[in-house]
Amino acid sequence: MNKAILLISSPDKKGIIAKISNFIYDNNGNIEHSDQHIDSQTNTFFMRIEWSLDGFNIKREDILSSLKPLIDEFNMKCSLHFSFIIPRVAIFVSKQLHCLYDLLLRHQSGQLKCEIPLIISNHSRAKQIADFFNIKFMEFPVTPHNKALQEKEEVNVIKAEKIDLVVLARYMQILSSDFVREFPNRIINIHHSFLPAFAGKSPYRKAYEKGVKVIGATSHYVTEDLDKGPIIEQDTVRISHRDSLSDLVRKGEDIEKVVLGRAVRWHLERKILVYNNKTVIFD
Amino acid sequence: MNKAILLISSPDKKGIIAKISNFIYDNNGNIEHSDQHIDSQTNTFFMRIEWSLDGFNIKREDILSSLKPLIDEFNMKCSLHFSFIIPRVAIFVSKQLHCLYDLLLRHQSGQLKCEIPLIISNHSRAKQIADFFNIKFMEFPVTPHNKALQEKEEVNVIKAEKIDLVVLARYMQILSSDFVREFPNRIINIHHSFLPAFAGKSPYRKAYEKGVKVIGATSHYVTEDLDKGPIIEQDTVRISHRDSLSDLVRKGEDIEKVVLGRAVRWHLERKILVYNNKTVIFD
């Protein structure tokens, strides 16, 4: 069944839910999900509304223009999505392949509604997996010298492949601001710590040395500030003094996969709204 | 600020969200929370909508009758609540007092918006606490002989005190069907296991003997079927072979308190809808 999904943020104002709901109903749409949130600190209203296009009176290409009066009245920011437009995802990976595998298997089992036409790596290790899953693999080895050039190439490929979302599945290179600015809120990273604790390099080692009793993983949109973008999802797992550094890595990998898998799924299902460097997750 | 809360369940039908939202907006109400759920198996629609009564055009006592046309059109079941009507809670307790204490402290700190005018017990142990918190304490010792009679007395007291919700905070007597039928979906129990596992007596002992690696607690509305009413909340905690039966009790008590506290709060905030012996929690 074809569905439309509308994401809205605006200053909170009386009547906004009623008028949006009416717009859909008056045009013969059946609302299947409707979720709202008001951030009381900033008085901002957020809405995600999903409705069936079966029998809907307005042509897809005209929906946004038909909404124009409401958009103006409420000073809304809107984004409109359709369930039949399948997003295209590129996965960046380095030597650790557990998150890559995990995403490919979630995709295979139908959990992730997307196409995955492209895997990019600064190493060759993932090539065999890409082949097994019939995905184009491109290796871009990165050195301090060639980094800017390689990133330009990567951007070109991503655009040529019409990629909607870039997933950094334990990609161990820091992307430049130039790269990041090309894809605002369209790059998801998994960081192997409970941010803001242990940002940057070697978070498991830092956690081990600090002697924490719980470790975590964080998925977030990538911004120009390293490991400081809007957090999408986090989870934690208990450790003890008995756990060596490699036990931390092992336990952490299990939550990295789950946390990244959730973040990518929510993004693909248009369940995430970003504001104030934070996220609203309409799950 | 005075607010109204409307809980709705009905067969799912196009237009229901729009018309309810409009009803409130057209009468100058400001929707502060609106949450919906569709049970796709039974095609049932559920809604919780909360709006400010400041400037609302309809008098409180006329809201339900004004909704009559919508109620008929959509075949809705409705319940309407007001934030300024503070529910009255009676707590039943036996010898274990941790849940009683926990509820009283949550009440004292403002987490539970209710009055607690009455504590009933089949023992005298809680009297001192009731005194400290300035709550009326009534002891109804129960024997197989006097049980029916004592329950009748308890029902009379509960009605005389205009109690809205009865909380069984580790009350170790099984209430008769006669008692339970008096207060449908208005008695909340905490059972010290992960239901449906280990229903009935001595769940910690059963869990210990079974050798499970996780134990749980369950809060549920009480029905005539013992430990089988609609589940409101559950939580679990890890155990190991090192934990003795008394360790299970200690660890379990910590989640009993949290699980019961959540269930009571949700009930008081009118966030629970019951259907098909299950619950929708609009939290």
Added chain:
Amino acid sequence: MNKAILLISSPDKKGIIAKISNFIYDNNGNIEHSDQHIDSQTNTFFMRIEWSLDGFNIKREDILSSLKPLIDEFNMKCSLHFSFIIPRVAIFVSKQLHCLYDLLLRHQSGQLKCEIPLIISNHSRAKQIADFFNIKFMEFPVTPHNKALQEKEEVNVIKAEKIDLVVLARYMQILSSDFVREFPNRIINIHHSFLPAFAGKSPYRKAYEKGVKVIGATSHYVTEDLDKGPIIEQDTVRISHRDSLSDLVRKGEDIEKVVLGRAVRWHLERKILVYNNKTVIFD
């Protein structure tokens, strides 16, 4: 470094720890891990002791006979293992392949110290994966008619391949008592519920219909009583009324993999002792 691991259970008696520790020290062994547990209900003593064989005075094949006086004195049951003897694992699987993949990837990353020479299935679906990972794949389609015969064949293959551990990675056939008796405490199953709740068929459906707020997964040794063998590990994950049956399946699969992975690893590292249909996990 070559290590010996000794697992002991016996009636609890003064001196047992001292004498075992001395046996190793007097023969120039360096104890690297030593863990004990006393079950106070049955007065049973359990021990796992791991020491380096570098410079150990007793030849491997003579260790048990050298221990004979202690075994007799304390009425011990012992099992002795060596780190350089790599266990051989066969994985049984049906149509759901997530647990199979997960075990193969844990093996590949070095988490599971074993060989996996054999995958057996009642379907053909896993063949391609077996090929990719270079593992022998055998299909044994099962019907009510041929079941006994096929199981005999499977037992023969398992013995011919010198398999130490059989892992049922969502294998959807019930093994007969004849099969199970061949491999006591050497078959690990993953059941997709929080046992003892929802044993048998369709646990996710049962959990959905019951309206529980938390679901679970359980790994256990297989005994002749279906889903009643000694529990090795369990974990749980929260669900809500918003989760459909397929959401339960998705969320459940993530914990199935983790729970089964832990159980298999503990078995391979000789960290599990079984008694009274329960387990001691020396992790």
Added chain:
Amino acid sequence: MNKAILLISSPDKKGIIAKISNFIYDNNGNIEHSDQHIDSQTNTFFMRIEWSLDGFNIKREDILSSLKPLIDEFNMKCSLHFSFIIPRVAIFVSKQLHCLYDLLLRHQSGQLKCEIPLIISNHSRAKQIADFFNIKFMEFPVTPHNKALQEKEEVNVIKAEKIDLVVLARYMQILSSDFVREFPNRIINIHHSFLPAFAGKSPYRKAYEKGVKVIGATSHYVTEDLDKGPIIEQDTVRISHRDSLSDLVRKGEDIEKVVLGRAVRWHLERKILVYNNKTVIFD
């Protein structure tokens, strides 16, 4: 039953477990718990051994001197405790009383084997509770001017009352280095964040503003570095964009209580060893 508990740390060396175990056995002690850990990074050995004094051949006051040869041989640091010497605890509290209540109730129910003769506060709010539980209450209002003086008074009282452990149960004053140095590894604090994230003031507000999806609580020994002492225990709880700052406080308080309760219990049961600003917890 009277028991001795010996805590040991030393460089790791062959024979240490055997010789300690023998020392106890040879003197007719029955080992009830024995737990070891080797920190492989620093090659440090840790042990906690608990044995029954019934029939033990060495008088209590002579145990340490009898151990002298072993202490010298292995260069051990030892501390010896007896189950019949009940530690005395002072609780410091400010205006938030949930942790104070929680500790008093755990004490009342027998979870905490200690005496609690003293509550100290910089406010008067806890006086009524202290009275209800029959505990001496002392108010030391703190200003920038009188802080040094008040701390001296507090130290005097703590010493006069022969206090073994000071628990900061949401005490909102920062203790001076002079105070802290008086009680090394004998002051336990609860910090309402997942350290090292959100150290210092207003951690819930910082977590809210950062938009994290999980919050935490940390109990640790107090050192001169604010919120940087050895972590004893941590736990976390999920939050979402729906949770206001006061929801974070409410959810956080539930884990603060549990985390602090565990830390205090482990300290009282002599289950904690501190090294390298980390802890080994022999639970």
